[in-house]
Amino acid sequence: MKKKTKELSWLTLLPIYLFTLAFILGPLLYMAALSFMTREEVWGVAAEFTLKNYQDIFQPVYLNTFGESLKLAFLSTGLVVVLGYPFGYFMAKLTAKWKRRTMLLLMIPFWTSSLLRLYGWVIIFRAGGVFDQLLTALHIIDEPLKLLYTYPAVVVGMVYALLPFMIFSVYSSAEKLDFRLVEAARDLGAGPVQAFLTVSLKLTLPGLLSGVVLTFVPSMGLFFIADILGGNKVVLVGSLIQEQLMKVHNWPFAAALSIALLVLTSVILFLYRKISGVKDLEGLG
């Protein structure tokens, strides 16, 4: 009886495998194949093997774009950690009523398209926009700051978009933290900071680490934030891929760029896993 259930259990998993095959592995393989093909003049792809697409990536202008993307991703992730960890940690300590309310406040923005919310930032940041008006009214500045289409505007947009993921990740970890363990640490001679570092932080580390992954990986690819808030001043790999695909119609090069981004992100995640010593980034480490 038991053996039979086990033999048939793969059937229940079949849809998941089929789905993964059709919508994740398939496109990925297609993209990988595409990246080794030759571009046809004006439109289309010829099935001719070449490594030229990958060689092109090493031109200084493209390498620079990768560098910029990395820099922005590290900066955004760092800021998200600094802002999101305390938020998620203290949120877990609220009473049930206030937890629900805070959770609701965090969820409401997700009911609107992220693109629309991004245009909200345009209104805030543009020359003479909400931000400028506010600072002028407070007599902090005399002339508009013209924040739109600057690097800081892009960073703010990135942090804004990614912060909730860090908060939720840290929160889910901090909520499981047994505060009696912190009391035990204090009782055994740890000061508040020591107790936090040796107990609270250690036990919420899985949440923090998976939050970093949830932030870092998308931040490498969120091209529309840089496009909308950075104009053409901040060009990221994501924007480059989109441009090659939609405007230049160089599909093989866009595919090669995508594969390169994938490899780069994977390598960083691998190193990160090695350094942090956490084997399971999903939170059980």
Place this chain on the structure above:
Amino acid sequence: MDDLILRLENIYKSYPNSPAPVLNGISLSVAQGQFVTLLGSSGCGKTTTLRIISGLDAPDRGRVILAGQDMSHVPPNARDVNTVFQSYALFPHMTVEQNVGYSLRLRRLPKAEIRQRVREALAMVQLEGFEKRRPSQLSGGQSQRVALARSIISHPRLLLLDEPLSALDYQLRQQMQQELKRLQKQLGISFIYITHDREEALNMSDVIAVMRDGAFEQVGTPEEVFDSPRTSYVAKFVGGANILHCHVERVEGQIAWFQNAQGSGAFSTRGHSFSPGQNATLAIRPDQAQAEKDFDKSAPGLVGTVKEKSFAGGVLRVAAELSGGQTFVCSRQGIDWDLAPGDQIKISWAPEQACPVDWEALDEKEN
């Protein structure tokens, strides 16, 4: 006074969301090497008392004096007091060795010394070789021992134990009682032990403080609390005593006699003054009362009808209903007692075994 490890002076504590104060002016002294038990039912303020001693909570009023110094508002990490928590509170992300050595690592002692002392502490609780285990790989009894080792490794002057044995099964609890007692003697440190189990309290303590509604009902040696309860609450809680209200008829020296609808009897005044016509409350433990089926109607005693007979832990118990409906319990060792439900019996006791209680309240009323 200087050999006092702890003195609690008139501690009051309320929590924002509870109407009644949790602690209502408690005072307690603990000497070097003493085993003090706070005995009481849940919600009586035992754990709050412990948290105020350890510093995890601050008293609203009153002082906590540790080794002669007022530590009422000193944080827990600066107090020479450790706690064994009811939940054990072992750090799940550390091995047994790291858990036990935690307080020494905070003090930045050399690694070799920490390892040595961890080994000694684990040997003391008979857990040699468990260094590399994780808390998740330990049984309840083992976790308990690790928690104990962790809190004694830094040689605190005072160890607080919050119902440490409550999660263990009966046999293990018996065994751990003896071990705790041995450990306390061996280390020579004072223990304050919380329990709601009277057997545990009577078995282990030098001093028992019976707590009720945030105050100490009686503080004394196990013999005092068991044999000379001051209040009917203590008599019932510690001795499982029967409480009898009566009217004093005559007093002959140290013996007072009473007669009421349920029968008659005598009790020793135990140094308190009783006069004819006065009300008295008596506590008579089940093991102090005799019950006979063939009785002399003229002899003193209470007449009742057997309602129930039960046998537990080597003790036979008979519950009888007195006239007026009150239940009176008698017990005796062994399995042989020729009483059955429905039997008429006479319950009697030697005068010195009936203890007058609640006389403080009486004295106050009369003055």
